[in-house]
Amino acid sequence: MAPVQKTISPRAWAELLLLSLIWGASFLSIRIALDEIGPLTAVAHRTGWAMLILWAYILLRRFAVPTDLRIWAAFLVMGFLNNVIPFSLMAWGQLHIETGLTSILNASTAIFGVIAAALFFADERLTARKAIGVSLGFFGVATAIGLSALQNFDIRSLGQIAVIGGTISYALAGVWARKTLGHLRPQVAAAGMLTGASVMTIPAAWLIEGPISFSLQPQTWAAIAYYAIMATAIAYMLYYRVLAMAGSGNLMLCTLMVAPVAIVLGAVVLGEDLPLRAYVGFAILAFGLLILDGRLIKALQNRTRRT
Numbered sequence: 027m028a029p030v031q032k033t034i035s036p037r038a039w040a041e042l043l044l045l046s047l048i049w050g051a052s053f054l055s056i057r058i059a060l061d062e063i064g065p066l067t068a069v070a071h072r073t074g075w076a077m078l079i080l081w082a083y084i085l086l087r088r089f090a091v092p093t094d095l096r097i098w099a100a101f102l103v104m105g106f107l108n109n110v111i112p113f114s115l116m117a118w119g120q121l122h123i124e125t126g127l128t129s130i131l132n133a134s135t136a137i138f139g140v141i142a143a144a145l146f147f148a149d150e151r152l153t154a155r156k157a158i159g160v161s162l163g164f165f166g167v168a169t170a171i172g173l174s175a176l177q178n179f180d181i182r183s184l185g186q187i188a189v190i191g192g193t194i195s196y197a198l199a200g201v202w203a204r205k206t207l208g209h210l211r212p213q214v215a216a217a218g219m220l221t222g223a224s225v226m227t228i229p230a231a232w233l234i235e236g237p238i239s240f241s242l243q244p245q246t247w248a249a250i251a252y253y254a255i256m257a258t259a260i261a262y263m264l265y266y267r268v269l270a271m272a273g274s275g276n277l278m279l280c281t282l283m284v285a286p287v288a289i290v291l292g293a294v295v296l297g298e299d300l301p302l303r304a305y306v307g308f309a310i311l312a313f314g315l316l317i318l319d320g321r322l323i324k325a326l327q328n329r330t331r332r333t
Contacts, residue, residue, distance in 0.1 A: 035271065037271070038268060038271040041264060041267060041268050041271070042268050042279060042280055042283075043283065044264065045261060045264050045265060045268060045280055046280050046283035046284050046287060047287055048256055048257055048260070048261050048264070049257060049261060049280070049284045049287075050129065050283070050284045050285070050286070050287020050288045050291065051252065051257070051287065051288070051291055052252070052253045052256075052257035052261075053120070053125040053126075053128055053129050053132075053288040053291070053292070054125055054288065054291045054292060054295055054296070055248075055249040055250075055252040055253040055257065056068060056116075056117055056120060056125075056249070056253050057120050057125050057292075057296065058245060058246070058248075058249040059071075059246050059249040059250055059253070060117060060120060060121055061246070062242055062243055062246045063235075063239075063242070063246065064231070064234075064235035065114055065117035065118040065121065066114060066117075066227060066230055066231035066234055066235050067231040067235050067238055068117050068250075069109070069110070069113040069114050069117055069223075069227045069231070070224070070227040070228045070230075070231040070232075070238060071238075071250045071254055072109075072113060072250075072253055072254045072258055073105070073109050073110075073113070073220050073223040073224045073227050073228075073254075073258075074224045074227075074228060074254075075250070075251075075254035075255060075258075075259070076220050076254050076255070076258035076259040076262075077217060077220035077221050077223075077224050079255060079259040079260075080213060080216055080217035080220060080259050080262070080263075081217050081221075083213065083217075083259075083263070084213055084214060084217055087213075089211055089213065089214055090211075090214070091214065092210065092214065092218065097206075097207075097210070097218070098218065098222075100202070100206040100207055101207075101215075101218035101219055101221060101222040102222035102225065102226075103202055103206075103222070104199060104202055104203060104206070104207060104215075104218070104219040104222060105218075105219045105220065105221070105222030105223030105224070105225070105226065106222065106223070106226060107195050107196075107198050107199035107202055108195070108196060108199035108202075108203070108219055108223075109219065109220065109222075109223035109227070110223050110226050110227055110230075111191070111192065111195040112191075112192035112193070112195045112196050112199075113192070113223075113227075114192075114227075115188040115189065115191045115192040115195070116128060116132065116188070116189050116192040118185070118188055119185040119186065119188035119189040119192070120185075120189075121185065122181050122182050122184070122185030123182055123185040123186055123189070124292055124296075124298040124300055125288055125291070125292040125296065125298065126285070126288050126289035126292040126293065126298055126300050126304070127170065127186070127300055127304055128189050128288070129284055129285040129287075129288030129289065130170050130285050130289070130304055130307065130308045130311070131167060131170065131171075131186060131189040131190055131193065132189065132192070132193060132284070132285070133281050133282070133284070133285050133308070133311055133312070133315070134163055134164075134166075134167045134190065134193050134311060135193040135196045135197060135281065136163075136281050136315055136318065137159075137160050137163035137164065137167075137193075137311075137314065137315070137318075138193050138194050138196070138197035139196070139197040139200050140152070140156055140159070140160055140318060141160060141197065142197040142198055142200065142201050143200070143201060144156070146201045146205075147201070147204070155317060155318075155320060155323065156318055158314075158317055159314045159315065159316075159317035159318035160314065160318070161314070162310055162311070162313055162314030162317060163310075163311050163314035163315065163318075164314075165310055165314075166307045166308065166309070166310030166311030166312070166313075166314055167190070167307065167311060168307070169303055169306055169307035169310055170303060170304045170306075170307025170308060170311070171183075171186050171307070172301070172303050203215070207219075212262075212266040212269075213262070213263060213266070216262040216263075216266075220258075268280075279319075281315060282312050282315060282316075285308055
């Protein structure tokens with residue numbers, strides 16, 4: 027008997043759209059915070075406050091807290107791969123490229139995720155369809171970055187490479203999570219991951235960028251509150267709700283909706299003007315992601331059969 031396929035209910039669509047809006051606005055909030063604090067300090071605030079909120083939620087719900095040291099070691103690795111490296115690289119990258127371009131490059135996470143899964147898991151091999159989607163994704167990213175970034179290598183080029191490095195780290199984190207944390211309650215795994223990240227980011231920010239100051243401008247605190255509370259702690263809980271309702275395949279649609287939100291906010295609030303190649307690159311990348319998702323091809327095949 028074939029397994030029942032996940033569909034997107036109106037409620038799941040609403041929460042998927044809300045999650046996309048929350049994450050789309052996170053790029054803007056991080057950029058605003060970077061006007062006053064350094065990238066590592068911004069990350070320390072993000073992981074630290076989100077960690078406290080998630081543990082408070084876990085204690086209120088009386089979820090079991092892991093006591094196995096091996097699980098806590100896995101949390102450290104997960105925090106490093108899924109928070110410390112990507113958050114830091116992307117925050118630093120945003121100092122040198124537009125928030126909209128950062129969000130477009132961030133959308134390539136799904137592309138690298140497919141490659142990483144194919145390398146480490148026998149049940150996620152790279153099929154012909156996935157290979158086509160991945161190839162289009164790479165072409166889209168290359169188009170968005172532009173040949174000039176390779177011909178005239180500068181700090182802007184390095185910023186784009188930093189963001190791509192963050193997406194690769196996200197992909198490896200997905201592999202690590204499946205191997206070591208798949209048996210845990212999602213909220214506990216997220217809190218443990220953020221704890222592992224905070225153990226590293228807070229001392230690193232203190233040593234490299236100086237003591238973490240709490241005497242900040244109101245707009246900086248508002249930005250920190252948004253990306254730490256809304257875009258991290260609450261978004262993680264919303265993410266797992268949508269995952270349960272719609273499935274991981276449908277959740278990929280979020281990747282496509284985040285970038286347009288970030289692009290619009292960057293243009294309206296920061297006055298960013300992306301080059302045409304960035305939009306063309308995103309369109310190609312989005313098409314690659316739709317092919318990876320598979321439903322577009324299935325819908326076309328079904329329509330062809332009916333006609």
